[in-house]
Amino acid sequence: MVSIDSTKEDLNLVIKVTGDVDASSSIFLDNALEEAIGNNERRIMVDCKELDYISSAGLGVFMSYIQEFENNDTQMVLYGMNAKVKNTFEILGLDQLLKITQNKEEAIELLK
């Protein structure tokens, strides 16, 4: 199970993901990103510190927004991943398409 919390910090939207994102819970992540688009958020930070596991379904959700974000000039940074999760992104190659940083500070820097 997963819990998603979205909070606005200055100009950035911080989406905190806690738990496992698998086939059944990926919909919540999708909804949060959908909502962000709907609110015209241009700077999105995804806090992955408490993200334990992400399945192909969850990866698919991130992947599906790449083109859309590029189209309307939205930036998204993922930060704080643990080694396992980071490895998952790297094997698939998503690290070449998504911005991933170690921590929140780097993420904020990247979005400026």
Added chain:
Amino acid sequence: MLQHTKNIQRLSLASSILSWAGLMVVDLILIFSKVNEIEYGGLETTSKLLLNLWFISLFVYYQYQVNRAENINFIDLLWRVFATGLIATLVAFSIRFLFYVLSNHDFVKNILTINFFYHINLGVISAFLISTFVVYKRLILYQKARNLYRIWQVFQYSLLVAVFLNFIALPVLSTPYLITLAVLILLGLFLSANLKWVAYLNFKQKWKSILLLLLIIIYVYYFFIYLFTASEGGVLQTNLYENIFITALFAFIVLYTLFSLLVILFNLPTSSVFEQKLEDVLNFQRLSQSVQAGETEEQVFDILMNSSISAVLADAAWIEASMDDKPFLIKHQIKGETIKKVQKFIEESKSRNILERGLSRKFGYSKFSASIKHEKYKSALVVPIIVKDEIIGRMVLLKDIKEGFNKEMLEIVNTFANQASISVENTRLLTDALENERYKEELKIAKRVQMALLPDKLVENDSFEMVGFTKAAAEIGGDYYDTYEIDKYTTAIVIGDVSGKGTSAAFHMSQMKGIFQSLGQLNLSPDEFLNRANTALSKCLEKTSFITLTYYIVDTKNQSVVFSRAGHCPTLYYNRNKKEATYFKNKGLGLGIIRNSEYNKYVEVNNFNYSSGDIMLLYTDGIVEAQNEKKEEFGYERLQSLLLTYNELNLDDLQNKIIEKLYEFCESTILNDDYTIVLVRFK
């Protein structure tokens, strides 16, 4: 009908006809002998015996005839009595007419003639009496109760005894005669109180019965008078008027006919209530069987509305509901605009009578009747329809008189509404169950497709050997591996994993196979293959689906392998010379992530040379991500060390060993995800 019963019927019919004819003959002989003063001993007794036999055979015959009809239709039974009476009356009338026409002839004044025709009348009248007796028996015993049956048996046997009393010439109206008659009449009276069958007649049938019963009384009266007057002449050999059995029968039949007539008459005003109740019960049955009958929700509501309207005699009604978030309305005898107006009146009504508060205090859950000030409708009954504690609809019944709904009406409508709720819920559950079945079927098909796509024979040649093992999880995944022999020295190998679940994964897997098998012929380099595969797949992958793949081309002439990794798990390679097992590190991107030619930028081609004894281990994430109870993953290190430890084994054993260790780690042979392992050993 059983042969046995048929025989008895035939036998009794024959017996009755014979005994009647015999009676006729014997009586005529007796008269003749009296006139001519010849003595025939024992003939009197024979005559009496034949009479009794005639009665008994008639009884048996009618008993079997009436019982043959399995379906008791009361009106039919009464018709039967009426018809027999009619025939008897017609016969009697014809004889009377004959006597009238020939009244001045000596022929009709002759004793023999009189007796002859009397016997004919005797025949039809006793047939009428006994057949009526049998029909009435059926009506009385309609609702069998043990005590009732016992008393009836007593009555019947007493009558049988009375039949044989003709051997004792009891003078009419003597004390013993009167006492015997009184006993029989009292028994008959007691039994005549069983008139339950009357309640089951509808209004029309009641009127028909009244008519029939009146006519029957008239017949009975006529026959009695006839027997009386015939007896006055004093010339009869066998005189039914003196027969205690016949008199008792008359009494019984008159009593029962009169009672039935009176009870039907007095039940006429209330018969409509009973009919209404019966109809309500039938409607309820219809509602409760609507699920088996395959009715849809709309049909259930329709039955509900119509049953309620008929139960409370409403002038108009409607049901509004929301089904699948779509508004639904059915109405009866009322226009749409009127509904809106009446709704307003109901809401504004100050005089509401809450007949039943819902379980929830929320407004809208209660059932109530209200007085409304509409020009046409004066009272309304509002009943919400609740499924699983949720209001899915509301039924409104209207009447054009004030206070038209009472508590009894609400109770009936309530029962209907509750039953409708159950039926609707059942319909929904059934639909869900069917969908579930369909989904399960779909999964089964997808699994079969998946299994069929994997190669059953892997390439085998002098340069390398290969084994593969794959197991699908309960839910469909999409592991795929395949080989293609391009030519004598070149072989393509592919291993891949389709993301997403269900039938779409199996579909994409079959697409992948198609792409691989057809592109394989072209001997493309790995990057060309991946680019084309990406283009082909991008057109039909779902928004969030992608495919990971590694594509190898083994060149056995040069002992080299060229490959490209499209986001798939890194290849594990055992180098026999260095005795090392390492994961290849190379860049790559899964297929379907970038769905245009930009993808090309992310494709990296690698190559290496192999030596004899080297092992290439291909696998899917189902292996490394397999978890045990403590949620620990099998992991890359374990796989690595296993290859290091057991590389000396032959390939099959090595494969089995790895799987064994995997199961050991997970403490189960059933894993949550698909897992695949392919081993290639270079010779």
